[in-house]
Ligand code: ADP
């Protein structure tokens with residue numbers, strides 16, 4: 060490996076030359092306690108910044124092995140080190156000045172969730188790798204090598220030294236993060252063992268400061284579990300932790316408007332992810348396969364069997380293999396339900412605020428006027444019991460407006476001024492007073508939905524031979540790959556733009572390698588590709604030989620959502 064002195068020499072040699080001479084710096088340099096790699100060099104000062112990585116050797120980083128010997132603890136340590144590094148980097152950026160992105164130093168800045176991210180990796184033996192972007196400085200197009208010297212020899216290494224070496228403060232926060240990760244892992248395991256689909260710890264803060272903030276709302280009413288749903292989890296570090304356990308089956312969340320129903324559901328839908336200490340939702344834990352299902356009119360649907368919900372469409376289209384470029388509210392929600400089950404979910408999360416009413420319920424008066432044989436939809440309320448009883452898929456449904464789901468429910472939670480009450484008994488009484496019988500398990504054990512879908516074939520688009528397809532992402536809204544795109548604005552469980560960036564690269568790989576050949580399910584394609592990334596690392600989906608920062612590992616469910624929403628542009632129009 061070249062040394063830091065070689066790098067210094069190369070820098071001196073290109074000072075004052077044209078910008079492309081920076082390309083000669085590409086490579087890895089031994090700096091003693093760490094190695095610095097220039098992985099990719101930008102083409103000009105205004106282009107996307109260069110990529111640099113630092114590998115702090117295990118002896119220098121010196122975190123005790125028990126902080127990274129299990130996967131969940133290693134992920135927690137990576138997350139913590141990245142947060143520390145990002146804080147240092149924010150201070151160092153633009154100390155150096157010049158044209159375009161000169162002097163920029165940037166890395167991933169995590170939100171409240173803990174993700175596996177390409178920006179930081181702790182290796183099996185304890186070395187710490189961080190990846191960052193650096194704007195190589197220039198005046199006009201003339202290389203300012205002295206300024207880059209300052210970035211590479213002073214600014215970036217001191218960020219790494221301050222953030223990634225195990226001093227007393229780093230050790231204390233790393234231990235706290237590892238303990239939290241242990242407790243979360245135990246809580247998740249307990250959930251499964253006790254037949255719960257979710258757990259909300261007492262004292263949790265569910266609402267966020269605003270619709271666009273992920274900070275906890277100040278002065279919020281802390282969560283308090285109703286006695287009858289209370290569960291106590293014995294966590295290794297936190298000790299006995301009480302909270303509301305939501306059992307498997309059909310659960311309703313009812314209550315007046317503005318009483319906190321949607322806030323609870325939102326916390327549950329994000330409870331599939333781990334959250335950092337201080338977030339308020341550290342112990343809001345939802346079955347990791349849970350999927351928020353909603354209506355999404357206008358989306359494309361490709362070959363989904365929505366016949367359990369919808370048959371006899373007026374245009375005669377085959378709902379056993381339903382395809383459209385422009386789904387309606389009800390057909391989109393039917394497709395999303397089937398797709399979620401095909402993607403391996405055990406829990407559907409549904410909010411009336413984001414549902415198509417005609418997909419959810421139909422009342423007797425309407426039935427009297429519009430005869431069943433003129434209505435293509437079997438509403439969800441008629442399927443929800445068999446989903447649970449015959450397929451083991453639980454539902455948590457927010458309903459404020461209709462009691463139609465009452466006879467189907469195993470558990471009914473009322474949110475009243477942000478407090479949860481168990482009103483299951485009361486609902487049973489009301490139902491029996493009015494002669495409404497609880498739903499019998501109908502359908503004779505048929506598997507109603509799912510398990511039959513093959514993902515539609517996704518074409519290769521216009522990629523040049525050997526060249527990766529062009530990938531563009533737009534925050535949380537979606538991405539394009541080659542001449543196709545995915546709209547993710549209604550895929551609500553995506554919370555971090557880095558998930559979308561990773562999804563875009565995953566889709567690029569799926570397309571380039573033609574993994575959806577029309578015979579495999581989306582779940583099969585998504586799960587095996589993600590498993591490959593978990594086993595072999597980010598290089599599996601990196602667009603170049605080097606791994607960039609800025610990717611966060613998504614779930615199988617969201618990758619399936621992308622495959623299911625792929626839209627090929629109507630080329631030329
Ligand atoms: P619903 O779905 O029942 O109509 P929301 O969940 O949308 O109600 O909540 C309504 C408002 O109450 C939101 O602005 C939310 O931030 C706020 N809110 C929710 N839970 C709490 C709480 N525990 N403490 C304080 N405010 C809350």
Ligand code: MG
Pocket residue numbers: 317320321322412
């Ligand atoms: Mg609501």
